[in-house]
Amino acid sequence: MDNKTALKLSVIAAKAKKNALRGIYESQSGHPGGSMSVMDILVTLFFSEMNVDPKNPHDPKRDRFVLSKGHCAPGLYGVLAERGFFETAACAGFRTIDSCLQGHPDMKSVSGVDMSTGSLGQGVSAANGMALAGKLDGAGYRVYVATGDGELQEGQVWEAAMFSAQYKLDNLTLFVDNNGLQIDGDIAGIMNPAPIAEKYRAFGWNVLEIDGHDYHQIADAIQKAKAEKGRPTAVVCKTIKGKGISYMEDRAEWHGKAPNKEEYETAVAELDARIAELEGQING
Amino acid sequence: MGDIKKVATRMAFGEALTQIGAREDIVVMDADLTKSTMTNLFQKVYPKRHINCGIAEGNMISTAAGLASCGKTVFAASFAMFSTGRAFEQVRNSVAYPHLNVKIVGSHAGLTVGEDGATHQCIEDVALMRAIPGMVIVSPADATETHAAVRAIADYKGPVYLRVSRLAMPVLFDPDSYQFTLGKGHIMRDGSDVTIIGAGLLLHEGVKAADMLAGEGISVRLVDMATIKPIDSELIIESAKKTGAIVCVEEHNVIGGLGGAVAEVLGQNYPVPMEIVGVADQFGRSGKPEALLDAYHMSAPYIVGKVKRVLERKQK
Ligand SMILES: Cc1ncc(C[n+]2csc(CCOP(=O)(O)OP(=O)(O)O)c2C)c(N)n1
Ligand SMILES: [Mg+2]
Numbered sequence: 001m002d003n004k005t006a007l008k009l010s011v012i013a014a015k016a017k018k019n020a021l022r023g024i025y026e027s028q029s030g031h032p033g034g035s036m037s038v039m040d041i042l043v044t045l046f047f048s049e050m051n052v053d054p055k056n057p058h059d060p061k062r063d064r065f066v067l068s069k070g071h072c073a074p075g076l077y078g079v080l081a082e083r084g085f086f087e088t089a090a091c092a093g094f095r096t097i098d099s100c101l102q103g104h105p106d107m108k109s110v111s112g113v114d115m116s117t118g119s120l121g122q123g124v125s126a127a128n129g130m131a132l133a134g135k136l137d138g139a140g141y142r143v144y145v146a147t148g149d150g151e152l153q154e155g156q157v158w159e160a161a162m163f164s165a166q167y168k169l170d171n172l173t174l175f176v177d178n179n180g181l182q183i184d185g186d187i188a189g190i191m192n193p194a195p196i197a198e199k200y201r202a203f204g205w206n207v208l209e210i211d212g213h214d215y216h217q218i219a220d221a222i223q224k225a226k227a228e229k230g231r232p233t234a235v236v237c238k239t240i241k242g243k244g245i246s247y248m249e250d251r252a253e254w255h256g257k258a259p260n261k262e263e264y265e266t267a268v269a270e271l272d273a274r275i276a277e278l279e280g281q282i283n284g
Numbered sequence: 285m286g287d288i289k290k291v292a293t294r295m296a297f298g299e300a301l302t303q304i305g306a307r308e309d310i311v312v313m314d315a316d317l318t319k320s321t322m323t324n325l326f327q328k329v330y331p332k333r334h335i336n337c338g339i340a341e342g343n344m345i346s347t348a349a350g351l352a353s354c355g356k357t358v359f360a361a362s363f364a365m366f367s368t369g370r371a372f373e374q375v376r377n378s379v380a381y382p383h384l385n386v387k388i389v390g391s392h393a394g395l396t397v398g399e400d401g402a403t404h405q406c407i408e409d410v411a412l413m414r415a416i417p418g419m420v421i422v423s424p425a426d427a428t429e430t431h432a433a434v435r436a437i438a439d440y441k442g443p444v445y446l447r448v449s450r451l452a453m454p455v456l457f458d459p460d461s462y463q464f465t466l467g468k469g470h471i472m473r474d475g476s477d478v479t480i481i482g483a484g485l486l487l488h489e490g491v492k493a494a495d496m497l498a499g500e501g502i503s504v505r506l507v508d509m510a511t512i513k514p515i516d517s518e519l520i521i522e523s524a525k526k527t528g529a530i531v532c533v534e535e536h537n538v539i540g541g542l543g544g545a546v547a548e549v550l551g552q553n554y555p556v557p558m559e560i561v562g563v564a565d566q567f568g569r570s571g572k573p574e575a576l577l578d579a580y581h582m583s584a585p586y587i588v589g590k591v592k593r594v595l596e597r598k599q600k
Contacts, residue, residue: 060355107353107382115353116382122346122374129350136311136333137354156374159343167335 004282005048006215011278012082013043014271017244019078021271023094023101025264030095030103033254035075037179037212037239038067038146042079044218045144054084057111063141064114064130068123069148069177070104071256076113077101085112121154123147124174128160131169131232142226146175150182152193158203164232165204172232173225174205177212179241181252200234212237246270290452293485294391296427297448298322300434301359305330310438311351313360315341320450321361321391341366345374345388352384357438363397364390364406364447372412380416380443387437387444388413393423394535395563395580396451396485396573405568411540413445414513420466421512423447423534423542425487428457429510432464440466449485449535451573456491469516475503478591478598479523482533483509483542486561486582490533493587502591515545521554529598530558531590535582538562557597559590 017039024030042065046052050063067076074094081088086100093099100109104118115126127145134141151157164172176196184190193199200207206228210217218237225233241255242248245267259267301312302325313335318324327334337344341362348358361367367390368375379386390409397405413419422437422444424430430448437444456472463470469481473494482490487508494504505527507519524530530550532543543560550558563580577583 064354066350115350116377119373119377122342122349122378125343125346125374126350126353126378129347129352129356130354131350132335132347133311133351133354133356136356156340156342156346159338159340160347163337163340163343163347166338 001048001216001219007278007282009043009047009215011275012047013039014244014275014278016043016075016078016082018268018271019081019088019091020074021259021264021267023074023077023091024258026092027095028258030074030258031071031256032074032259033181033241033248034069034072034148034177034179036243036245036248037241038069038072038177039075039243040213040215041146041175041177041218041237042075044215044222046079046083048219049222050144051141052112054112057085061139061141064127064143066115066123066127066145067105067117068145069120069151070117070123073103073105076105080110080112083112086110120148120151121156124157124160125163127172128163128169131172132167134171135169141171143172144175145172146177148182149176149178149180149193149196150187152176152196153191161200161203161205168230169232170229173222174232174234176234176236177239178236179239181241181255183255185252197236204231206231206233208233208235210235210237212239213243244271244274288454290454291427292450292452293424293427293430293448294322294450296430297389297391297434297446298325300431301326302329304435304438309355309357311335311356311358313337313344313348313358315339315344315362315366317362321389323361341371342374345371346378348386349378349382349384352386357385359387359389361389361391363404364393364409365404368409368412368445369406376416380419383418383442385441387446389446389448391448392450393447394449394485395568395576396449396535398450398573398576399570401570402567407537407563407568409447410512410536410542411544414540414545418443419513420444421447422466422510423484423512424510425482425484425508426453426456428455428459428462429464431459432462433510436464436466447484451485453485453488456488464510467511467514467516469507469509469511469519472506472508475505476527477503478529478531478595479505479507479527480531480533480587480591481507481509481520481542481546483512484535486533486535489577489582489584489587492584493591496584496588497591502595509542512542512545515549517549517553520546520549524550524554524556528556529594530556531561531587531594532558533561533587536562538564557594559594561587561590
């Protein structure tokens with residue numbers, strides 16, 4: 001990926017973060033921390049890799065994405081809106097009674113959402129099913145799935161890890177959003193899933209370890225996963241929870257808390273400044 | 285009587301699946317019980333579309349959801365205890381909430397699992413599945429009905445729970461004339477004093493009870509309610525009007541199963557005295573299936589007893 005593309009993706013990410021925070025702020029409810037940490041991965045997938053078409057969202061040949069860490073729906077909605085699946089203005093209705101933007105992703109009500117999630121631990125299994133269907137049909141689409149690192153404490157994630165390897169699902173790529181935090185704090189102090197990379201290796205996966213905020217590394221990992229034959233790829237992404245919002249970064253308290261008016265305005269100002277800076281670099 | 289053909293509904297399930305197996309959209313999943321759920325019959329003919337998930341039922345159900353989201357018609361089978369119990373939340377959130385085309389199959393339902401005992405005798409599965417919005421539940425009584433039910437649910441788009449049993453039982457219905465309609469009960473024989481409504485394996489005891497009662501001059505309407513959800517309210521209300529008393533018979537806890545479904549319809553529409561024959565809110569135990577049905581007061585003589593009781597209440 002060239003630098004200019006990476007800069008453009010950064011702009012989109014900042015805009016998508018604004019969409020996400022708008023919804024959380026308006027409804028005074030939702031999960032900002034993990035929505036920010038997974039954002040660069042989502043933007044790379046939806047803007048530089050995945051074959052999806054907002055005008056034909058159910059195309060059987062499309063690539064699939066499963067947000068297994070479904071509480072980060074605001075992040076996904078923010079990106080889907082930027083990608084044209086629905087109006088960005090709709091993000092403001094997040095979690096409110098007349099909106100289709102449910103608190104956790106609902107595949108029935110939002111186009112661009114390929115699987116309903118929210119109960120942690122089930123998304124990799126669902127993604128396996130999609131990847132297996134692709135194999136059975138000889139279809140060329142790829143399946144992407146993102147989990148949290150706390151989510152790895154769910155046993156089903158490891159049942160799914162065995163399954164992906166057993167059925168040689170090389171059309172599947174898993175991103176682990178390794179931000180080091182879960183609701184109650186540090187994952188290492190609660191129930192440590194480390195070493196994550198070694199575990200996936202032991203389960204028979206191709207494993208890559210990257211900086212989950214570096215577009216070059218994310219794009220590169222996607223290409224390596226596509227080239228891998230006979231086994232699935234796990235991309236363990238070192239990330240920062242709350243990334244891009246100064247007072248949220250690396251703070252567990254921002255897992256599922258809405259900003260107040262002042263905090264929201266600070267976040268928007270920081271993101272606007274970031275967008276201006278990036279656009280300066282793109283044009284300069 | 286020794287030469288009566290006996291077939292377990294799980295066997296009929298495996299056979300029926302294999303018969304419709306040429307359909308490329310059908311994928312069958314199992315969790316290391318292929319020789320018990322009888323999905324091994326399908327596996328022999330269509331190995332590529334038979335997916336053994338190992339002993340990981342929750343994973344199996346969520347994987348089924350992913351397959352269904354890509355257009356597959358998925359049958360995911362295990363013992364009822366595990367496909368509805370262990371994997372309850374996956375059924376609820378991965379399959380039912382997005383209304384995906386997955387048929388959850390629970391074999392070895394009820395007490396007649398026999399020797400394996402309480403950990404394997406699932407008497408809560410219908411209650412669990414019934415509480416999930418939009419879930420369809422089918423509990424066939426014999427091989428003929430199972431064949432028809434498997435075809436019907438394969439053609440229906442959406443989540444279904446199919447309940448089948450371990451024990452080989454006589455074939456009740458003639459395959460040449462039997463008609464199955466999803467969502468409809470059917471009157472096996474008509475009568476005027478009382479209605480016995482049954483589903484699944486215990487319907488056989490209901491038939492025996494109806495014969496015994498006929499000998500005593502009591503006229504029984506016998507209803508086969510193979511679809512437990514959506515329940516055939518019309519037939520229940522019409523039976524209540526005609527006979528004025530109802531006894532439900534099922535191999536399930538008396539809480540939340542067929543009896544519960546019928547009580548909900550009667551209570552809200554046309555209350556008449558009713559009784560439920562089932563497991564009286566206890567766990568099962570090891571033993572021969574027939575001995576268990578006696579020990580838990582579910583065999584034909586106990587149904588006769590409940591019918592007499594409901595008739596007394598009706599007179600008052
Ligand atoms: C099965 C299940 N248990 C509990 C929850 C509640 N919950 C929501 S988010 C969360 C913590 C997730 O932590 P992590 O996977 O690290 O996500 P991230 O840090 O990326 O937000 C929990 C426990 C849930 N959604 N699902
Ligand atoms: Mg985390």
